[in-house]
């Protein structure tokens with residue numbers, strides 16, 4: 038039975054992914070702020086290190102799978118917190134757990150990014166240089182100083198950078214024998230989306246964000262894609278971003294892929 042670590046396991050896409058992975062035969066170790074096997078806070082470096090130590094202690098330093106789903110939406114204040122969880126909560130765990138994954142059986146990892154990752158290209162991402170340098174303080178200052186635009190910048194900028202971070206690791210992880218991919222959901226019915234709908238700054242944009250399929254996703258539809266990417270049927274899929282967005286990305290960027 039593969040042992041798979043899953044962040045954000047207590048809610049939304051993470052909770053659906055926990056159920057789907059268990060149904061596919063994984064032993065899942067969930068990480069979240071509360072209601073999880075390992076309770077920890079991915080928004081600070083100290084919190085991430087504490088989570089890593091607990092994971093290594095619980096698994097004996099061997100992992101077969103890693104799914105990084107924990108994330109915060111654009112409505113969160115301060116906006117810098119979304120950058121910390123969405124970007125550093127991913128790259129610190131990727132880099133900290135690669136040695137454990139290398140020792141696993143048919144190891145694989147999936148990062149839950151977003152369709153928003155493609156809407157702010159790296160070349161125009163104001164957070165790119167700070168995040169590439171691993172400068173959490175500077176990235177936080179940029180978004181917290183951006184006024185009303187800070188939330189959207191934090192969300193799209195961190196999601197763009199996290200997809201880039203996965204793609205930049207493709208050679209190292211490939212040589213280590215660990216597959217690594219991202220899933221980019223469109224609008225999914227979860228508490229995160231509901232929180233955005235209740236915020237007057239974002240409600241209209243979310244309502245207008247209608248995919249060609251004409252509806253939002255159920256979290257189980259994202260979970261099914263994560264399970265596919267984690268499993269043997271995806272054995273040659275590495276370094277890719279799989280959009281699960283009802284056609285949104287193709288509609289917005291038909292000539293870019």
Ligand code: NAI
Nearest residue numbers: 045048049050070078079080107108151222224225227229
């Ligand atoms: P959610 O709010 O239902 O679940 C997110 C989980 O992350 C929660 O259980 C929360 O406690 C956990 N989390 C947040 N901050 C944390 C921290 N500091 N430390 C540990 N855990 C923390 O949200 P949802 O929608 O299920 O989001 C999951 C992922 O999917 C996120 O990365 C989100 O950006 C992404 N996504 C969601 C979309 C949507 O429309 N719902 C669209 C595209 C991407």
